Amino acid sequence: MVGPKNKLLEVEGRMNREEQLASLRSHSFDILVIGGGATGTGVALDAASRGLSVALVERDDFGSGTSSRSTKLIHGGVRYLEQAVKHFDRSQFNLVRDALHERAVLLRIAPHLSRPLPLVTPLYNWLEVPYYLTGLKLYDWLAGKANLHASRFVDASEALSRFPMLKPEGLRGGVIYYDGQFDDARMNVTIARTAAQQGAVIANYVEVLSLLKEGGRVRGAQVRDTLTGDRWDLAATVVVNATGPFSDTIRRMDDAQAATMLSSSSGAHIVLAGRFSPPGTGLLIPQTEDGRVLFLLPWLEHTLVGTTDHPSPIERHPRATENDIAYILRHVRKYFAVPVSRDDVLASWSGLRPLVSDPTAADTAKLSRDHVINISSSGLITIAGGKWTTYRKMALDTVSEAQRLGQLGGSRTSQTATLPLVGGANYTPAAAGMLQERFGFDAEVASHLNQAYGDQAEEVAVLAGDGYSRRLHPHHPYLEAEVIYAARHEAARRTVDVLARRTRLGFLDQAAALAAVPRVAELLGEEFNWSVEQRAGDETDAKAYFG
Numbered sequence: 001m002v003g004p005k006n007k008l009l010e011v012e013g014r015m016n017r018e019e020q021l022a023s024l025r026s027h028s029f030d031i032l033v034i035g036g037g038a039t040g041t042g043v044a045l046d047a048a049s050r051g052l053s054v055a056l057v058e059r060d061d062f063g064s065g066t067s068s069r070s071t072k073l074i075h076g077g078v079r080y081l082e083q084a085v086k087h088f089d090r091s092q093f094n095l096v097r098d099a100l101h102e103r104a105v106l107l108r109i110a111p112h113l114s115r116p117l118p119l120v121t122p123l124y125n126w127l128e129v130p131y132y133l134t135g136l137k138l139y140d141w142l143a144g145k146a147n148l149h150a151s152r153f154v155d156a157s158e159a160l161s162r163f164p165m166l167k168p169e170g171l172r173g174g175v176i177y178y179d180g181q182f183d184d185a186r187m188n189v190t191i192a193r194t195a196a197q198q199g200a201v202i203a204n205y206v207e208v209l210s211l212l213k214e215g216g217r218v219r220g221a222q223v224r225d226t227l228t229g230d231r232w233d234l235a236a237t238v239v240v241n242a243t244g245p246f247s248d249t250i251r252r253m254d255d256a257q258a259a260t261m262l263s264s265s266s267g268a269h270i271v272l273a274g275r276f277s278p279p280g281t282g283l284l285i286p287q288t289e290d291g292r293v294l295f296l297l298p299w300l301e302h303t304l305v306g307t308t309d310h311p312s313p314i315e316r317h318p319r320a321t322e323n324d325i326a327y328i329l330r331h332v333r334k335y336f337a338v339p340v341s342r343d344d345v346l347a348s349w350s351g352l353r354p355l356v357s358d359p360t361a362a363d364t365a366k367l368s369r370d371h372v373i374n375i376s377s378s379g380l381i382t383i384a385g386g387k388w389t390t391y392r393k394m395a396l397d398t399v400s401e402a403q404r405l406g407q408l409g410g411s412r413t414s415q416t417a418t419l420p421l422v423g424g425a426n427y428t429p430a431a432a433g434m435l436q437e438r439f440g441f442d443a444e445v446a447s448h449l450n451q452a453y454g455d456q457a458e459e460v461a462v463l464a465g466d467g468y469s470r471r472l473h474p475h476h477p478y479l480e481a482e483v484i485y486a487a488r489h490e491a492a493r494r495t496v497d498v499l500a501r502r503t504r505l506g507f508l509d510q511a512a513a514l515a516a517v518p519r520v521a522e523l524l525g526e527e528f529n530w531s532v533e534q535r536a537g538d539e540t541d542a543k544a545y546f547g
């Protein structure tokens with residue numbers, strides 16, 4: 001089957017939804033991917049980079065599921081390493097090692113959206129020092145050449161100078177180790193754009209309603225544009241189900257009797273002002289009251305704290321509960337010398353962690369932290385589990401399975417280990433200074449644009465010069481130009497897309513996002529010629545989302 005090659009996208013690296021839809025309607029594909037989170041967009045990118053024709057449909061917005069709601073760490077997982085040691089679990093060791101390798105890849109291919117971050121583990125008991133130092137040295141060792149910096153013990157005064165908000169009484173010292181940190185939703189849309197640049201056809205707001213079969217084999221899907229209601233059939237040699245917590249729903253479209261593969265636990269985070277963390281260091285609270293770890297991280301000039309973790313039903317719009325918020329604040333207060341109250345919480349959110357049991361494994365009760373690829377008897381490939389950090393490896397394994405199953409050609413091997421994501425190829429931190437000089441932005445705006453858009457920041461700057469230079473909110477560096485850019489080049493279609501995922505205002509400061517809703521809806525309305533009713537509907541949805 002021959003898929004489209006979108007020359008415009010190859011030249012400009014943009015993702016125009018209308019062009020993508022036209023291609024979706026008029027072609028058949030080697031692979032159809034269902035789900036536009038980290039996993040699905042990663043699969044689309046990998047497949048396109050091998051020269052396969054690939055389509056991806058996402059029923060909501062890119063990253064609107066779990067992939068915009070993570071802790072934003074690119075990590076091997078110190079907690080998983082602890083489990084590996086405690087249970088002599090070789091597969092967990094491999095998982096941590098693979099993730100540490102992927103950490104290095106992601107920092108390399110998306111330097112604008114990610115950075116290494118030192119974290120302090122504060123220790124109030126001398127007996128804990130050898131335990132955590134040995135564990136984190138093992139973490140370094142497993143990373144091998146991909147290690148960022150050596151972990152080390154620091155005395156109490158250095159721990160306090162690195163993280164001054166810590167309670168000094170009884171502090172013995174800390175262990176400093178390194179992981180990566182990133183902007184998950186922007187990374188998600190950037191992977192989608194890079195896939196489109198490689199020739200993938202990708203559309204948000206297109207839902208799979210049912211699967212199509214030919215001779216007992218899954219050969220595509222009936223889909224619906226959720227913005228217009230249009231339905232059509234999309235043919236593909238292989239279908240990949242990458243719908244995270246919703247994987248079982250798609251599996252049951254294939255086989256109504258399919259065994260349950262997914263369960264989910266919900267994880268909540270809160271955001272506090274930037275003054276609650278130093279700009280360049282995070283904190284790992286190693287042991288909460290119920291034996292979890294809790295991270296307190298500087299993120300986009302704010303402080304992110306999370307996560308809780310408890311079993312929960314699978315739902316489309318999970319929210320952090322007051323209990324979640326109280327739990328997190330309780331732990332922050334335990335470690336903090338500065339007071340923190342409920343009023344300091346600027347935003348909160350919750351996400352569903354897809355936990356997978358392999359339906360073909362002997363022990364299906366055993367939940368895996370690794371990813372699982374399941375192929376049904378009619379050829380539906382389901383990829384689930386894993387974590388954000390390992391999306392590229394998950395995609396690599398999935399596309400290899402799809403190639404084998406569908407006897408697909410492909411003109412190259414996967415390029416994703418070295419292919420820079422859009423904005424990353426010519427990114428340099430120094431470009432912020434150039435943006436300030438050439439376009440007259442203040443330092444805060446210039447630095448934000450440089451990090452969010454990398455070497456594409458100038459395109460946003462030019463839009464700002466065309467009359468969109470005002471901030472969306474006086475306390476935050478997001479510009480009106482970003483709304484226009486998101487609509488034209490990043491397939492944003494609703495105010496929530498812009499405020500929650502193209503910018504991160506809604507994840508940082510819900511009151512500010514709420515205040516920005518009318519102006520964003522006005523700008524999108526002008527861009528898309530909305531009727532008065534359409535704009536009012538969009539505003540109402542956004543206000544409900546951030547309210």
Ligand SMILES: Cc1cc2nc3c(=O)[nH]c(=O)nc-3n(C[C@H](O)[C@H](O)[C@H](O)COP(=O)(O)OP(=O)(O)OC[C@H]3O[C@@H](n4cnc5c(N)ncnc54)[C@H](O)[C@@H]3O)c2cc1C
Nearest residue numbers: 035037038039059065066067071073208244267353388389
């Ligand atoms: C609280 C929390 C914190 C985390 N922190 C980290 C971290 O710091 N680092 C890390 O590496 N990992 C982290 N993870 C794990 C990571 O976020 C997930 O593994 C990853 O985001 C899963 O991505 P996904 O694409 O599989 O699922 P999702 O992002 O949920 O994407 C699935 C998509 O499928 C779409 N979909 C569903 N049904 C249909 C349909 N019928 N048609 C079309 N589309 C459909 C949904 O709308 C959704 O967008 C965290 C997870 C949680 C819950």
